[in-house]
Each structure stands twice: as C-alpha cells, then as structure tokens.
Amino acid sequence: MGIVVNLDVMLARRKMSVTELSERVGITLSNISNLKTGKARAIRFSTLEAICRALECQIGDILEYREVE
Incomplete structure (x- = not known):
C-alpha cells in the first residue's frame, strides 16, 4: 500500500x-480531490503546510x- x-x-x-x-488552501478542487483519493503522485511542502x-x-x-504486502 505504501x-x-x-x-x-x-x-x-x-x-x-x-x-x-480548497478555498482556504488556495488550490483547485480537482487537486484536493486527487490528494483525497490517493491519485496524486506528489505534494509540495507548501501545500502540505497550508492543508x-x-x-x-x-x-x-x-x-x-x-507496509506493502
């Protein structure tokens, strides 16, 4: 799983x-949704800090x- x-x-x-x-952090709803569903492959530290x-x-x-089994 990772x-x-x-x-x-x-x-x-x-x-x-x-x-x-999305409004509070200042990133698109689409990007928040990608993070939420685990589809995002990367996240900026500044975004993580804002969240x-x-x-x-x-x-x-x-x-x-x-752990990945």
Whole structure:
C-alpha cells in the first residue's frame, strides 16, 4: 500500500468540505480531490503546510505509511 492519504478522515473530523479546504488552501478542487483519493503522485511542502494549517493538524494526521504486502 505504501503512503496512505487520510485527508477524508481529517475533513470529517473538522466537519469541513473539500470545497472549503480548497478555498482556504488556495488550490483547485480537482487537486484536493486527487490528494483525497490517493491519485496524486506528489505534494509540495507548501501545500502540505497550508492543508495542515487549515485543518489544524499535523502531517502525520494526513499521511500514513503502511507496509506493502
């Protein structure tokens, strides 16, 4: 599995929509959706920082490593 993106979990915990996060972070709804579904292949540190600021969380709350079996 590798890197797992738990953005949907954090959005639910913060009761925030993808649209609201997109507006707060300043990136397109499409890019947020790609991150949320795990389709993104990369993320800029500045984007990750903005997401953490908007969701008031740590990087580890969003990204998780799982062993590939």
